[in-house]
Amino acid sequence: MQHSNTQDTLVGLFVAAGIAGLFFLALQVSNLSSFTEQEGYTITARFENSGGLKVKSPVSAAGVKIGQVSNISFDPKTFESIVKMRINAEYKTIPEDTTASIFTAGLLGEQYVSLEPGGADEYLKDNGNIEITQSAIILEKAIGQFLFKSAEEKK
Amino acid sequence: MSDNARSQNSLVAVRNLSFSRGSNKIFKDVSMDFERGKITAIMGPSGTGKTTLLKLIGGQLQPAQGTVMVDGKNVHRLRRGDLFELRKRIGMLFQSGALLTDMNVYDNVAFPLREHTHLPESMIRSLVLMKLQAVGLRGARDLMPNELSGGMARRVALARAIALDPMMIMYDEPFTGQDPISKGVLVHLIKSLNTFLGLTSIIVSHDVQETSAIADYIYVISDGKIIGEGSPADIQNSSSDWVQQFMVGSADGPVHFHYPAKDLQDDLMSAGKRY
Amino acid sequence: MLAFIQTLGKNTRASFTKLGRATFFLLHTITGIIDIMPRPRLLLNQLYSVGVLSFLIISISGLFVGMVLGLQGYYILSDFGAEETLGVMVAASLVRELGPVVSALLFAGRAGSALTAEIGLMKATEQLSGMEMMAVDPIKRIISPRFLAGFISMPLLAALFSAIGIIGGQIVGTGLLGVDDGAYWSQMQAKIDFQDDIINGVIKSLVFGFVSSWIALFEGYDAVPTSEGVSRATTRTVVNSAFSILGLDFVLTALMFGDD
Numbered sequence: 001m002q003h004s005n006t007q008d009t010l011v012g013l014f015v016a017a018g019i020a021g022l023f024f025l026a027l028q029v030s031n032l033s034s035f036t037e038q039e040g041y042t043i044t045a046r047f048e049n050s051g052g053l054k055v056k057s058p059v060s061a062a063g064v065k066i067g068q069v070s071n072i073s074f075d076p077k078t079f080e081s082i083v084k085m086r087i088n089a090e091y092k093t094i095p096e097d098t099t100a101s102i103f104t105a106g107l108l109g110e111q112y113v114s115l116e117p118g119g120a121d122e123y124l125k126d127n128g129n130i131e132i133t134q135s136a137i138i139l140e141k142a143i144g145q146f147l148f149k150s151a152e153e154k155k
Numbered sequence: 156m157s158d159n160a161r162s163q164n165s166l167v168a169v170r171n172l173s174f175s176r177g178s179n180k181i182f183k184d185v186s187m188d189f190e191r192g193k194i195t196a197i198m199g200p201s202g203t204g205k206t207t208l209l210k211l212i213g214g215q216l217q218p219a220q221g222t223v224m225v226d227g228k229n230v231h232r233l234r235r236g237d238l239f240e241l242r243k244r245i246g247m248l249f250q251s252g253a254l255l256t257d258m259n260v261y262d263n264v265a266f267p268l269r270e271h272t273h274l275p276e277s278m279i280r281s282l283v284l285m286k287l288q289a290v291g292l293r294g295a296r297d298l299m300p301n302e303l304s305g306g307m308a309r310r311v312a313l314a315r316a317i318a319l320d321p322m323m324i325m326y327d328e329p330f331t332g333q334d335p336i337s338k339g340v341l342v343h344l345i346k347s348l349n350t351f352l353g354l355t356s357i358i359v360s361h362d363v364q365e366t367s368a369i370a371d372y373i374y375v376i377s378d379g380k381i382i383g384e385g386s387p388a389d390i391q392n393s394s395s396d397w398v399q400q401f402m403v404g405s406a407d408g409p410v411h412f413h414y415p416a417k418d419l420q421d422d423l424m425s426a427g428k429r430y
Numbered sequence: 431m432l433a434f435i436q437t438l439g440k441n442t443r444a445s446f447t448k449l450g451r452a453t454f455f456l457l458h459t460i461t462g463i464i465d466i467m468p469r470p471r472l473l474l475n476q477l478y479s480v481g482v483l484s485f486l487i488i489s490i491s492g493l494f495v496g497m498v499l500g501l502q503g504y505y506i507l508s509d510f511g512a513e514e515t516l517g518v519m520v521a522a523s524l525v526r527e528l529g530p531v532v533s534a535l536l537f538a539g540r541a542g543s544a545l546t547a548e549i550g551l552m553k554a555t556e557q558l559s560g561m562e563m564m565a566v567d568p569i570k571r572i573i574s575p576r577f578l579a580g581f582i583s584m585p586l587l588a589a590l591f592s593a594i595g596i597i598g599g600q601i602v603g604t605g606l607l608g609v610d611d612g613a614y615w616s617q618m619q620a621k622i623d624f625q626d627d628i629i630n631g632v633i634k635s636l637v638f639g640f641v642s643s644w645i646a647l648f649e650g651y652d653a654v655p656t657s658e659g660v661s662r663a664t665t666r667t668v669v670n671s672a673f674s675i676l677g678l679d680f681v682l683t684a685l686m687f688g689d690d
Contacts, residue, residue: 004471007478014482018586021593022632028615029521029596030624058620065620213563242565253560256552267564270571315564 039089041126042070045100045113050081051136052111053102059085061115066091069113085113095120096128102136111136161372166191166323166355167212172221174204174211181207183379184221189323194349194356196370198363199377200401200410205359206250209325212357213247214238226322243271246316246324250331252308254300260287260311261296267318286314290344306337313344323355324348330362338365345369363402367391375401452648455569459647462567462574472575480541480576481583485590487540488533492591495532496598499523503599504607513609517618520599521592525622525631526687529592531679534638537584538671542646545576546667549650550660558651573651577643584639585632592631630686637678642671 050072059067067087075082087094097118104111115130124130162168165188174182181204189195197205210216212223214230223230228241254263264283268274274282287293290310300308309329316324326345330338346369349356360366366373367387375383375390375398383390383398391402400408416422466472503519549572552558558568596618603609622628646667653663 004475008474010482011474011477014477014485014583015586017485018481018583018590021586021589022628024593024596025525025589025628025631026624029525029593029618030622030628031619056623210559215559215562239565239567242563245563247560247563249556249560251555253556255557255561256555267566270564270566312560 040067040086041089041092043085043087043094043124043126043128043130045083045085045130045133046075046078046080047083047100047102047133047135048080049135049138050083051102051138052104053081053083053113053136054111057110057112059087059113059115061091061094061117066115083113092123094124096122096124097132098124098130099132099134100130101134104137161190162188164190166226167357168222168224169208169212170222170224172211172223173219174207174216175219176207180379182218185376185379185381186221187374187381189355189357190372191355192349192353193371194345194358194369196358196360196366196373198361198366198373198375198401200361203376203378205361205376206327209247209327209357209359212325213242213245243267243319244322246319246321248309248312248316248324248326248329250328252300252305252312254303254308254312254315256300258300259296260292260298260300260303263300263311264315264318267315271319282318283314286318287311289317289348290314291340304337306333306340309333309337309341310344313348317348317352317354320352321354323357326356326358326360328360329358330360330365338362341365342369363404377401448652451652452644455573455648455651456644458569459573459577459644462570463578465570466574466578472571473578476575476579477583480545480579481586483544484537484540484583484587487536488587488591489594491532491536492529492594493598495528495591496520496524496595497602499528499595500599500602500607504603504609513603513607514613515617515621516599516603516609517596517614517616518621520603521596521618521622522627524592524595524599525627527679527683529595530588530631530634530638531675533588533591534584534635534642534675535672537580537587537639538642538646538675539668541580541583542642542667542671543664545580545643545646546650546653546664547660549573549576549647550653550655550663553651553653554655554657554660556655569651573647577647580643580646581636581639584642585635588631588635588638626687630682633686634679634682637682638675641674641678645671645674 053069053072055069055072057069058065059069067085069083070086071082071084073082074080083100094115095118097120099116099118101114101116102111103114118132167187167189169185169187172182172185173180187195187197197208199205207216211218212225212230214223214233217231225241225245228237230238230241233241254260255266258266261283264286265279268279268282272279284293284296287296290313292307292310292314295303295307295311300311303311313324329341329345333341342365345356345358348354349369358366358370367390370387373384373387373390374381377397383393383395385393390398393399393402397409399405400410406412499520500516503516504513507513507516507519549558552568552572558572561568561571600611600614604611604614649663649667649670650660653659
């Protein structure tokens with residue numbers, strides 16, 4: 001125990017390095033810095049079919065991520081899928097007549113919501129609704145239709 | 156001195172003690188008295204459970220039967236806290252010294268003081284140096300346990316054992332494996348500590364000469380029983396063959412030289428049979 | 431046949447009594463932590479021997495594991511034209527699995543075996559017994575600080591392992607193989623979730639730290655006090671820790687990442 005000063009320093013360095021590692025993981029590696037608990041507002045869109053969309057799927061406009069899906073539920077009356085999206089506060093100027101579509105990133109990639117702004121002067125507010133939606137393209141359906149059509153043409 | 160007087164003045168009283176380890180009976184109905192201010196020795200061959208007896212007195216082991224009273228308290232009936240209080244007043248010197256290997260000599264002796272008292276460091280320093288002075292190792296305070304000889308380690312352990320000024324000290328084989336000078340030093344130390352600090356000492360040993368030189372009373376145990384007791388002189392003149400063999404150290408006697416085996420002649424003639 | 435059944439019964443009984451002893455030991459150790467709280471020096475010394483001394487092996491192993499992941503991941507992902515997701519692959523494997531598990535295995539080999547040997551030798555040289563006779567509870571004085579130090583060190587070591595590994599993957603992926611640096615980090619940040627991945631990884635390493643410290647200290651404390659007994663106990667520590675870590679990892683993974 002004669003070297004307790006050096007020992008203390010090393011223990012201090014070790015603990016500091018460990019905590020720095022944790023911070024690095026939290027801030028640099030994970031999505032903690034970009035989304036959780038950030039200021040924002042929620043908008044809702046109804047889709048005929050939301051396909052493979054999941055909570056935390058990205059919401060983007062013109063290819064830039066501006067928010068994420070916060071909730072997906074099923075409406076038992078209209079048989080539609082209700083998708084709630086949390087949009088970052090800095091993007092306040094999304095027109096009311098914006099179209100929401102569900103696309104797939106690449107052939108096998110994950111699904112995301114793409115917003116295509118319209119031309120209205122009014123902007124979407126918290127708890128606002130997007131009226132115009134386009135459902136997810138279900139690959140099996142699309143292939144089925146394609147095969148059906150080409151069979152018809154051959155006749 | 157009559158037996159009655161001894162038992163009245165005893166600090167430690169062992170009554171009808173039985174203890175077994177597995178199916179091996181180590182003590183069978185043993186009773187002993189350890190007088191206040193005296194040095195009492197327990198002697199016997201290796202493996203007769205002498206160390207076990209010390210652990211029973213210290214409350215580290217539970218007896219199958221019988222009681223051990225230390226200073227009027229039944230050791231095995233005490234609650235944990237009370238047992239620890241009692242142990243603060245008992246010093247024990249282990250065979251190996253049992254020094255804490257990650258601390259130097261000074262910190263080892265200071266260990267019980269730091270654990271049990273809230274004395275300022277300056278006072279602990281004075282106490283530690285006094286205890287080390289008593290065992291003649293004040294100059295060795297900065298050495299680590301692995302730098303000490305066996306005899307020095309035991310002396311440091313002795314300094315540690317008297318750090319809290321106990322009422323009694325138990326010595327587990329203090330002379331084993333020591334050169335004649337170390338033995339002489341330890342004999343001298345045990346005797347003088349006992350006299351000057353008014354301690355009660357219990358020595359467990361099989362070193363006949365050293366123990367007889369300082370003990371006031373000796374118990375000889377073998378096979379879980381007391382086979383002889385009395386002052387060193389009584390024991391030297393004991394009529395028991397067994398005690399005589401032990402004290403003199405003869406190769407053959409009641410304890411046979413040969414481990415039990417069948418007749419040598421038969422064994423040699425049965426060549427070719429490999430059990 | 432009868433002999434076999436007898437041995438089986440005997441072994442079962444032995445392992446149950448050992449488990450019982452281990453549980454009492456653990457409870458005693460945990461209650462002891464309260465008593466050592468006012469003496470941070472005891473904990474600090476153990477953080478040094480448990481944490482600081484494992485630091486080097488953990489950092490170097492983390493770097494190499496990350497570099498290997500970068501290399502292997504690149505070869506596989508480039509077949510699908512998905513090199514940009516290298517960061518996700520490296521980070522997810524490290525944060526979820528390799529970080530907690532490999533650092534726990536290294537910890538068991540480096541610090542765990544050292545703890546067992548230390549405690550076992552203290553027992554063999556009667557130091558524990560001597561403490562008891564000095565009215566000092568050896569579990570509180572010796573075991574509890576070491577246990578706490580192991581429990582604290584493990585998540586820190588695992589975080590270091592993952593962080594250094596991710597940097598190692600970046601060195602290989604973007605430095606040597608030409609993956610875009612921006613894509614490496616941004617894909618990672620988009621996919622690695624703080625709650626699901628980082629926190630769950632930390633929980634794993636806390637569990638592993640708890641279990642491997644417990645095993646190491648108990649094996650030392652329960653060792654037969656001879657040199658042979660201590661060496662056997664050290665072996666048992668490494669083997670049992672590895673089994674427990676890998677088994678628990680499966681259970682924890684199933685619980686944490688089961689539904690998604």
